[in-house]
Amino acid sequence: MKKNLNTIAYCRIKNHTISVNGKLLYTKDSQLTFPEFAKQVYKEKNIAYPKFFKMDNLSKLGFLASEFIFEAAKLDSDIIKNTGIVLSNRASSLDTDRKHQETINDKNNYYPSPAVFVYTLANIMIGEISIRHQIKGENVFFVAEQFNEILLEQYASSLIQNKKSDLVLCGWVDIDKDKYDAFMYLVAEEGPQKYSKEIIKKIYTED
């Protein structure tokens, strides 16, 4: 029997704004670069996690979205430790791949940075979120042309139905130069809002 699932919280970060559960929380100056925007939000929210500044842009974006989600969800760390994480995007780690590529192209200034290279994989973002919240559940990252709510729904409901995870953090976290878009949502059996792939698609499209 297929269970009905619900959404505990969702967060959208794009165009210098952050909204949680449909409510706009931050609107920042549109002249800011993404790192500047992210830094302002980090400071205002008083997130004491210095490792944030070592992350690449993709990880910062995913990290921030997950911060807002878990804050809104108000769950014990004991409950979230087995959360499944199913994220996706289009550009993979292109934003950082480019930085790494630049350091190895110039023979006269050849100093590839290990701190850049470690972020040339999109799923490092999942690692950062997992480290922050000590989440040890199943995790996977898909690269797709566009937000695919069907694939995410299949994966999330399979994890919940088969009792692998009680909670699944799903979404789309994409960044390429100055264009960024994060849409993250936390799915479970119990939650304040109904979940279905259609509802999620509607929120994603309209939000």
Added chain:
Amino acid sequence: MDALKKELKESIIEQLNLEDFSVDDIADDDALFGDGLGLDSIDALELIVMLDKDYGIKLTDPNEGKAVFVSVEVLAKYITDNRTK
């Protein structure tokens, strides 16, 4: 030596993105790893790149770094003794 130490502190803050630190926050004998500045293995690799890029010192084994990256004091002495640029 003092100028080198200041320069090192500045590069460490900049290279390792230690956003919440300023030069005055780092004492010469503060532990760089462990409880001190809280640096990790990737930071150690980044410092190896810095030694090569700024001072022409090539370390080939990450374990060599352990003895060198104890503190700014130790690092500055090592650089003074071994720099090629």
Added chain:
Amino acid sequence: MSKNRVAITGMGIISSIGNSVEENLHALLNNKKGIATIVNIETQHKNEIKVGEVSQTNKELAKSLDLDEKHNYSRTALLGCVAAKQAIKDANIKDIEAFKTGLISATSVGGMDLTEKHFQNYNEESRKLINSHHAVDSTEKIAALLGITDFTSTISTACSSAANAIMLGARLIKSGQLDRVIVGGTDGLAKFTINGFKTLMILSDTHCTPFDANRKGLNLGEAAAYLVLESDVVVKQEKKTVLGYLAGYGNANDAFHQTASSENGEGAYFSITKALKIAKLNPEHINYINAHGTATPNNDLSEGRALKRIYGNSVPDFSSTKAFTGHTLAAAGAIEAVYSVLALQNNVMFPNLNFKTAIPELNITPVTKLTKKPLAYVLSNSFGFGGNCSTLIFSKK
């Protein structure tokens, strides 16, 4: 939960030790490793590293696929197409549309080789090639070659990518969403990867020595492998020969560090435990483990600790085949899935080459010689950067 079993009915592979399943098996049975000095890529690190390179050039690979000379296939796509085509042939699939069929392909480097060739001198010609950079491109090209339209997906979770593709494929079959799915991964060598791993200082300057006390790091490799997974219904209806079954799978996050594994092998411990649970097996049922065993100081210690947490002092026979192929990154899980099935089929455990001295903290010794033994269950580990840890269990029946 559905009782659907997941049968493996076809396999295809291209790696530094062979261009087909038969060639790979022959090399494994005869201690023929594929690690050597790099030939196809011009890099300043040429003399400091050894790699597991597929001998064929892009031109030769394209020719074997009958591609037009002006094709825009990256090396990753070429290798993937070759291996996937073999798998379909091996499974004796004549009509791909006869059943609901999917393709789940894993890659981490994508079309980076084409991108880096054109990074500095961008022109009209480059534009066509740059489209091939995207990770999805190799998946689309394989799907087009095989005529798969029902379901395609691209997974990128570093070095556990292909294991995760296999796991997702199994789930889709078990839940009845697909009847048949081609799963695996492909990664071509690129300067991007070589330079990156070099900065992490985890590349060995000589042949890698998994699980050895004096291990110096890994050898990078390139490869592609795909498996055809089919449901009970298809197997029965088509009277398929079954090569083996995927009995269990598990995935967990190590939640420790971007690239390093935790000291006590937390993620690995969880992924192995989950896979055993899905397969409904006790740890002692496993006859042989094809370890991740990259030969980096960190991985082998962490993986060994995870094994000891589960098995105490009676760790089953295990070996890493990475001294044969090098670490083939996103493809590794599929390469080693093929080797696990070959082990089951031939009741043989492949040697962990170059091993001399046990790691003192672990005191465990891998299988160092080709060893015959009846095998019923083989477990295979694949762990990726980002803490992504996966375990697959294969069974004969």
